[in-house]
Amino acid sequence: MSATGKKKSISLEQRRQRTAYLYIAPAGILLIVFCLIPLLASFYISTQKMGVDLSKAKFVGLDNYTKIFTDRRFLQSVTITLKYTLVEIPLQMVIGVVLSALLAKNTPWNKLFRSIYFLPVIASAVTVGVTWQLVLHSNIGIFTYWLKLLGFSDVNLLNNTGTALYVVVFVAIWKTFGISTIILVSAIQNIPESLYEASAIDGAGKINQFFYVTLPGIMPSFWFLLMTRIIGSLQMFDIVYTLTRGGPSRTTTTLVVYIYDTAFNSLDKMGYATAMSEVLFVFIMIITVIMYAIMNKTSDD
């Protein structure tokens, strides 16, 4: 009896395991074929000295990798990327969480605000770049002009080496925090109402409810956002490219912008550019693994 019972429980567990693998399989196969295989291929490219012309590719071993760490432009763009990430992430997360807490209830006003906040997400990066360039233009920009009417003259945020990066941060948040809000709002809406009722009975105020019910309730989504935003920030490209092209004087040249420029602005640095992205890849991977461990630990608690 006991033997069969044990056997049964194993097979139940095995069956659940098999189900899990089965569920992961479709996405897994697609990701392996269309993401991981090209990724492996790119490792091969990073050992080549090559440009567009594949027939002229030359194997150089790890030369591309050793070159990276003496490249002052690489180090500069890493610094800029880190600075960008450190400023963008906290702002993005705080604004996202606070706003979604305020807008979670489905009142008509909230729906209107949510729609408004989502609008920049819909706009394409190219549009965003052109629009902000003109709006913030040091002379004919409408924002600059309004600021001038308010008494702030000579505002030139985009063409200033000290402020351009923060403009990029601002526009990036402007463009994407609608995503954070919509994801967090849907997470808050998934929190059972009974939890709020229970805490209200315990005498918790709105603020306390936010900290003791809302925040723990949205933790999985919060972690998702935090991790994906960090991955995204470290790969910052499109807004910079359409807004400042990395200028003025390289102060907004993030790593991926530098990688992209390197690949195209020279004859045979495609391999070198790829090698830099592999370094970025490993770096992001390390950060992700650490965060994943923290995330698993906190969710176990």
Add this chain to the structure above:
Amino acid sequence: MEKGLVRTKSVSNVRVKNGVKYLPIFIMLCIFAFLLLAPLIWMCLGSFKTDTEVMQYPPKFFPVANALAENWRRVLSSIDFLNLTKNTVIYAVGCTIPGMFVNALAGYAFARFEFKGKNVLFLLFLATMMIPFQVIMVPLYLEVYYLGWLNTFWGLIIPKVASAYWIFLCRSAFQGLPKDLEDAARIDGMREFGIFWKIMLPLIRPAMITVFLLSINNCWNDLLWPLLVSSATDMRTLSNGLAMFIGDRTSEYSLAFTAATVSMLPMLVLYIFGQKYFVAGQATSGIKG
């Protein structure tokens, strides 16, 4: 169950009591909304202006002359609007609908099952997000080429269906659900797929709508991939058609803004429509907390 009743009551209480208290927050939200909207409204108004008006000093927020009809005529005369929209819809829906199923399924497995290699597999999945697209662009293109999928919708869609981002998002949503939920269903004798499809998936409806909207939006604004895979002119998507109005050297701003406004409208309608379903997730659930 009885929860619905309680909730309506508490909401109406809050509304009466806190109407005044929320005023500062309301004003703050309004200021925020204005800051957000101003550049976009300015852009949309740009489609009413002539190029000269866009570039004049002092700058004007509102258009003086109405050049909208002319701008529209020029945009519509240079692109095959209907065909571009058709292609974009096929691409966006083709990626999103199968993607929602495949990614939700994987996300569900990562959130609710224990199995060997779970963490490694998940990190492996995440790894696919960590490399800039430009880097895998060439190998990926070669793959699609060897599959014989260039200039077909298969080539456009299939590589974009699975995405670690959506898997991760679905996983988070499923994790947010109470733990004892599927056990109850299992005791009731439901099959695994039935639990996923009939119970769990409807519960994360807001998240799924989020996935739907964002994924459609991503495809809608995607420039590079459709262009690489389907370079034939009759396979072109809307974003690429409209990108032609923004030149590197010449700046026809009013046309660019008209084009941008045109491409934003369908997404806006979709979003407002999608909001209607935002509430449904938990109202119909009847979870015991």
Add this chain to the structure above:
Amino acid sequence: MKKQICMALALSMVMTTGSAALVANAAEEKTTVVFWNSWTGGDGDTLEALVNKFNEESEDVYVDMTRTTSFSDMLQTSLPTGEAADLILLSTNEINRYGSYLRDMGDIWENTSLKEEDFSPAYMSMCYNDDTLYGIPFQISTYMMYYNKDLFEQAGVEKVPTTFDEWTAAAEAVSALSTDDNPIYGSGLFYCYNGQNQSVIQRFGTGYLIEGDEENGFKANLLENQAFADSMIWMKNLYDKGYNPQEQDIDSMMAAGQIGVMTNGGWLKGSLDASGVNYGVAMLPTVTGEDQKEYALADMASFMLTTSATDEEAAAAQKFIEWWMTGSGLAACETTNDVDYSNVTPNAEWSISMCYLNAYLPTSNSEEYQAVQILADLTPSETAQVQMFTAPGNLAYSDAASCQTDFVQDWLFNGPTDPTYDDVQEFFVNYQADLEDYISEYY
């Protein structure tokens, strides 16, 4: 269920065939030439109208054009598979980059009525690499000086600057017109565009950023170069004195009537015409005001054929190029500015309407072309320096050009105020080393 199967079938048919029917329809019996380029925006519209005109006229060739800002991404991925366009528009400086994917075009002289001696040798030489012909000149965008006539008059500037000192003097006078309500800047250099800046820098007589040739060795040319130091000092002073705005978008300001004198290519003409600004166009200055015709600094784009083209497609593409040089342009109703070009070739229309120099002698010798004063003025001497950054064919061209973008901005934003020759020597050590690195990498 049946309905679902039907839908799936229909969907799969749509997905695999695309809308192949459409292509077949448009190109019935015709050879289709796939044509990619990066001419988006205003001038691209003219290109599109001309291609449509060709498609209507031609009996056996159909040109299927894609204009896109992702042009280089498309080429990079598709060239190795042979799935790229047959015909492309590419800067001649890119010949080295795309190397073995470009097709020898030497047979165009046999296949068409075009003759090699009809093309200006100085520009034609840029289309050759190791004696193989890779391109036929399409557009030579020369940089020129735009100035606001009204502002000049108000400021009392009577002579259009022909030297850089006069440029500074004019900039000073025009800047004085600036008020709080309407800021005006005398000078309009871009800090961020290397072409515009190099066109000015090289007219100081600096020579190429990398001088020399393969036989005698190459040399980075930033340090111990008086002319280069002068050009840097001149630029920096314009910014420091507030005559030149720190702005990447000077075009819009010129159109808004806020700029006295600036440098840009012919593409700016269109938006200035539309803006109603009373402007003039002239050659860029030189140091002494002489030798104007010795520098026709330009970027030349050419028609090129890729190895993706079959022999048949290549021949068809050559027919299109032939038409471009010898056919007829758009009628007034088809152009944006209502000018009639149907009595000139498409090539001449492209040149005249947008102020581009032309390498095709029947065009540049034509009455209509010569009637445009600025084009007549811009025509370079036989010995003129036509290339920017490096000599034609130099493998470090792209690196040198992007290095220039870097050092100009670095200098303008971080360089010392009121700089001297010695400051320049000190500041550019790093960039000199960069250029030397590129040389040692390729040669």
